[in-house]
Amino acid sequence: MAERIQTVSAWESLFRAQVSVMRTLSAEFPSDIMSLNEYDVLFNISRAPGRRLRLRELNRQVLITQPSVSRLIDRLVARGLVEKSEDPLDGRGTVVALTPKGFSLFRQVAFVHMDAISRNVGAVLDDEELATLAALCDRLRIGITGDAGPEAPVVEA
Template sequence: MTDRHLAVDAWESLFRAQHEVFEQLRVDFTDTDLSQAEYDVLLTVTRAPEMTARLRDVTANMLISQPSVSRLVDRMVARDLISKCPDPDDGRGALVRATEAGASAFRRLASEHAANIAERMSPLSDDELALLRDLTAKLRRPKPDTDC
């Protein structure tokens, strides 16, 4: 059985570390062409084949609600950062694709942002970074249903 006090201590430490690192990296998005949310959309889209992703996959990677993602995507379409069209495989879904302007804005920011992330994470060794990645991935998996 999990030690409740240790679990709470670990959660608080994880939460505070995430918040502090997030705040320190937020400066990467001041005086840039992209907001952090727009960058996150473009991160998902530019990693997808042909820089095209399903809107539901973009939403799943965001830390905001589905209606907020939809409004954000519409604003990004208006700014010519992405295009949006119906998903031919899902009549209710949509595909979003990075435009050349969106991909270019993403690339300009991505290199510096990645360097700042690496610098902020540098107190951890490569083995510790791999362990952190694996542990946080484990926490994101749904808890198995134990009711029978």
């Protein structure tokens, strides 16, 4: 077990780095097309098999509250970006799926966002450091949640 002072110092470094990176990425995000929260929802649905995800699972993966996710999904449905249907395995549940229009718009924004990530993160860390950072973050997340999560999607041109 790590010393408490070292643990808190590492947490502060991680937190401050995350805030700095997110502020920069938010400033460069194409929010005229969609919000970061909308992107986060579409990103998580895009990672699911068949680009379909139970609403209950989506709520566990995003950073906004369940009522906010429900309202956001309704807005995405109204824009034709996702579809809602009854969960065939649980009639009380809901499944959300990306529409072709939703996936196309998601990809458009994903490429812009990936460019910003590459410029702002990839330019600061080399390949080995990026691999170490990813491994450490995955280990931390899995150690806390026990959830390895799905593989990251490949967003093809």
